[in-house]
Amino acid sequence: MSLLELEGVHTYYGESHILQGVNLHVEEGEVVALIGRNGVGKTTTLRTILQLTPPREGTVRYAGEDVTGLPTHEVATRGIGWVPEERRMFGYLSVEENLRVAVGPEGDFDVLRDEMFDLFPDLERFREKEARNLSGGQQQMLAIARGIVGGNDLLLVDEPSEGLAPLIVDQVVEALRDVSADTTMVLVEQNFPLAMDLADRFYLLDHGTVVESGSTEGVTADDEQIRRYLSA
Numbered sequence: 647m648s649l650l651e652l653e654g655v656h657t658y659y660g661e662s663h664i665l666q667g668v669n670l671h672v673e674e675g676e677v678v679a680l681i682g683r684n685g686v687g688k689t690t691t692l693r694t695i696l697q698l699t700p701p702r703e704g705t706v707r708y709a710g711e712d713v714t715g716l717p718t719h720e721v722a723t724r725g726i727g728w729v730p731e732e733r734r735m736f737g738y739l740s741v742e743e744n745l746r747v748a749v750g751p752e753g754d755f756d757v758l759r760d761e762m763f764d765l766f767p768d769l770e771r772f773r774e775k776e777a778r779n780l781s782g783g784q785q786q787m788l789a790i791a792r793g794i795v796g797g798n799d800l801l802l803v804d805e806p807s808e809g810l811a812p813l814i815v816d817q818v819v820e821a822l823r824d825v826s827a828d829t830t831m832v833l834v835e836q837n838f839p840l841a842m843d844l845a846d847r848f849y850l851l852d853h854g855t856v857v858e859s860g861s862t863e864g865v866t867a868d869d870e871q872i873r874r875y876l877s878a
């Protein structure tokens with residue numbers, strides 16, 4: 647049984663038909679990258695998994711159960727965490743308070759906070775700082791840490807490298823690699839080499855459908871299919 651399975655998923659924003667029959671599966675322990683040009687439906691796929699934008703047709707199954715149409719908070723409570731592109735956090739709360747809010751009812755805050763401080767030393771340095779005053783990279787680290795301390799089995803990570811300086815991207819990648827050792831992940835990432843480096847498998851989307859998928863092993867931006875669908 648797959649941890650996550652999308653079958654024949656069609657998602658709309660109003661009359662706009664965005665996902666046009668997406669099929670994909672994620673096995674426990676995997677990192678799966680969703681790649682494709684801007685606007686092909688990668689973020690919409692994550693929103694559909696969480697039922698933030700429920701599909702009009704098709705099924706989303708998590709841990710063997712049909713979660714299609716359930717309220718988002720119920721889907722999330724089943725163990726799916728979200729690290730959104732906009733890194734939503736409580737700007738006027740400190741780093742530590744942001745972590746505290748994200749810890750689930752069964753989590754031990756002190757233990758989880760210290761784990762995050764080990765993983766992201768900057769968060770410990772700035773533990774008292776309000777989140778809105780962190781740099782972009784630090785905010786991304788806090789967003790990832792918030793996703794982790796929720797005690798989720800599956801983490802949906804949207805564009806973690808966006809807007810970050812290369813050196814900071816390296817730190818975020820290393821942190822995600824650490825996280826992936828014990829968390830299954832779906833990663834939306836525009837940076838193709840980074841996506842191939844972190845993920846075990848990929849799905850290439852175009853116009854709301856999967857046009858290519860497989861192991862990331864040895865896949866380069868020179869592959870004809872990839873070039874065709876990634877170049878503008």
Ligand SMILES: Nc1ncnc2c1ncn2[C@@H]1O[C@H](COP(=O)(O)OP(=O)(O)OP(=O)(O)O)[C@@H](O)[C@H]1O
Binds near residue numbers: 682683688689
């Ligand atoms: N709330 C919305 N209402 C209407 N259309 C939307 C909404 N959000 C996204 N779209 C449109 O849906 C399409 C898919 O968007 P989506 O964000 O899933 O793309 P993406 O592949 O994640 O690309 P990007 O990297 O630009 O986020 C785009 O054409 C976008 O303009």
